Amino acid sequence: MNALAKILEWPIEPTDLLGLALWDAADIARATGGVAFGDFQVSGVEIDSRDVVPGDLFFALKGESMDGHRFVDMAFARGATAVVVDRPVDGPHVLVQDTSTALELLAKAARNRVDATVIGVTGSVGKTGVKEAIFAALDRSSRGKAHRSVKSYNNHVGVPLSLARMAARSRFGVFEMGMNHAGEIRALTAQVRPHVAVITAIAPAHIENLGSLEGIADAKAEIFEGLEPGGVAIIPADSPQFDRLKAAAEQRRITVVSFGRAAHANVRLLDAVPAPGGGSLVTADLGARRICYTVAEPGEHWITNSLAVMAAVGAAGGDLGAAGIALAEMQGLKGRGQRHSIPAPAGDGSGRALLIDESYNANPASMRVTLAQLGATPARRRIAVLGAMKELGEHGPAYHAALIEPLEASGADFAILVGGEMQALADELGKAANGALGKDIGFAHCGTAAEALDALRAHGVEGGDAILVKGSNSVGLGTLVAALAQQKD
Template sequence: MNIPLWTSSEAETFTSGKSTAQWEAHSVSIDSRKIEKDGLFIAIQGPNNDGHDYIAMAQEKGAAAAVIAESKIGDFKDCPLPLLVVTDTTQALYDLAAGARFRTKAKVIAITGSVGKTGTKEGLRCAFTALGKTHATEGNLNNEYGLPLTMSRMPADTDFAILEIGMNHAEEIRPLSKLAKPDLAIITTVAPVHLEFFHGIQGIADAKAEIFDGLGDDGVCLLPREHALFHHLRARARDTGVAFENVLSFGKHEDATYRQVDTEFKTTSTDVTCLYKKHCESFSIQMPGDHWATNSLCILGAVDILGEDVTKALNGLKNWKPSKGRGQRHIIPLEDNGTAILVDESYNASPPAMKAAFKVLADMPLTHGKRIAILGDMLELGETGSSLHIALAKELESRQIDAVYCCGPLMGEMYKALPTSMQRLHAKDSSTLFDAVLSDLEDGDILLIKGSLGSKMVPVADAFIALSDAASQDKTPIKTPTGAMNLKPKEVHSHVV
């Protein structure tokens, strides 16, 4: 029997709204492009679009019902689609999220951090899926709309919920954590990201620490023990009422609750050994890199803290693999029948993430060929942007990266600080990078692509991935014409908040 996610009577109870007819919904959407048959469409009134303009589209796509504002009811007197009429549609989204949290007995984990939260969230999903019915944030739906949307989609019989919470300003995480009411709060790390919105890294730490506000009396938090601000974070947790014994930690530090004592790097995996509670646990993850080894301790720790089967959960980690733009690897065919390897880290970037990616590139076995870094600007770093970029030059040199292609004004500062032997190209924007790199590729080369989303490194990666995909279908190397990149965003006509 397919149990509905929401019924009209349940939704009325939690939103204090009134339905024009009875209905049952099996999904929830605030994006008219993603409405599913028998789904509930919430007509959010955003700053640029009004979801009420897409009620007809929702009906055409087979929605079960739509949530509309009482002030708009006059526009839908003859609408055949069942409507849940509420005072405010955004508040209704939050009300459904709160209702979903109220009705479930799931153990809830909330995770945040400047770097690694999305990848670690996916690892948590894999581990807990091996233990029971798990509901987790899709993609990066982790903001003021994404978090309540994720929660509103949580089935009542969920066993474990993994909720990612993001931010770029203070006071964003606190209300979302209070909505989520987690049993366990995890901070992966605190790094100089979004610095233009904060007065230094301690301000970022305080913003991340807002995640503690949603914890109950028995709530537990898991913090990075090696971080310079560990004691500051622990103090913030204690200030919000977290018991001393419930402030736990992970990392290589000898005092870490979940301590990383050995790591072995392989081409496409990492072997990790962890000590905790007088136990020694060794396991393998399909996530290359020391930073993922450290973050895997969050996962082991979460399972142990919630009293679940660690062995079974670690077995589930076999399904934890890099996602698009976050470390996926692709074989790139060359015209001379040789191949290169692409490490796609194009989704986003920050100083610590850049350094971690450089280490991954340096650790990859190289029998012949070059290690190549293709880099775009790291954004939202404020007045420290130039110095943080320049510092990457020494990092690249220390990792013995052979060639650097980059774009953007900030990377231009870094490029000038590089030894001339490493310099290949600095471009104004990313549009010329693909052709330049492709013409210089040789058999055995390894490419790393990374930059903030706004630096448009994703199209560069996609152009190389298209080569890989075409070759895998044809089974023969292909030649790609120049100018293959498309930097234009896809045209959309429907409502997105």
């Protein structure tokens, strides 16, 4: 049999009969209840005209202070094939009554048309990294037929946008869901309708709005409400809220798979040792088998995250070997552990310093683990640039003051504190400087990210230094990271 004959005999799968375009005009109009003007096909969906690339469908969404219809011309100029609008425009478009509702309807149509295993991920910390690792594992084993929400598109706009971008040929979909009020996960999981729901951890993020850790656990457990029949809940065995999460899942007759160090964990850590070149070599018990794999990302939290990844991939019917490779190849995400080597004079003479970018988000739990990671990082000097933690309400001063313990344990030589909420930690550092017998931590307290950059430059970055930058996104420490990372030799 010649090569051509072999190709012709290649088995045809149902997905081979699907169109290659993401959406065409008729499908969009049918899904949204709109009217199509023009015959077109699109390869992407976008809501920000600045991010439009050729082939995109642009949704002109309207917010409290912004109307996307103002940017329709820009979207077309950047290569949009068509737009979804609530008023007639020049150029190919779908006319609908409300563009936000239309996006949700297109998302619903995308979810309905796929024959894919869908994984939903939420949690107080770690959800974006876990989502990315699960996607990397499933994309590898499915040879590119996995889809996920990009960046942190995890809210009432980001989730439907991510769903609308899912190709009909997808075999797996991985979606992140976030919230800061009760009821928000309930609305998102109803759209995603996952087969596997992962809760990474319960920590005092958004406690200002939810009142207690129990309230946070209940809000995260809303993800179980959207699970498809026969679905699986993946929950942290080591969490003080484990019993509460388990009860919430079992109330809906959902299979529970737990992960962690606890003896009762279904995916249980047996051993973790430093891996050559960084990261960890992990051995885990999955019940029927034991596996050993490398986690490239440093830190104890990534050891636990990897167990959640293995549990989710196993529940989704994915390849655990591919998951191990994905974890070994994972690199830090922008704002969530990405590492930069930046030029630095003097010091140890290496000419380089390490910049750890954790600038996207912060809460008491993630601050603690990231400071521990700084402490485990070999360095001549350690500098911590810490931004305020938001949405802690009346608990804020206590949580900020309590950072003194992990900060001291990290071996930090100097700290730059950013934001008014950090006054509580500044006060504690002042007390320690006046009365402690051990090593004092020098510090500066700044109001803005720009002032923090000036303070860091005044202190000086030298060869061999390790600089951790972490804070809530609204503090704007990403600009400080960008300024340092763009420095030339």
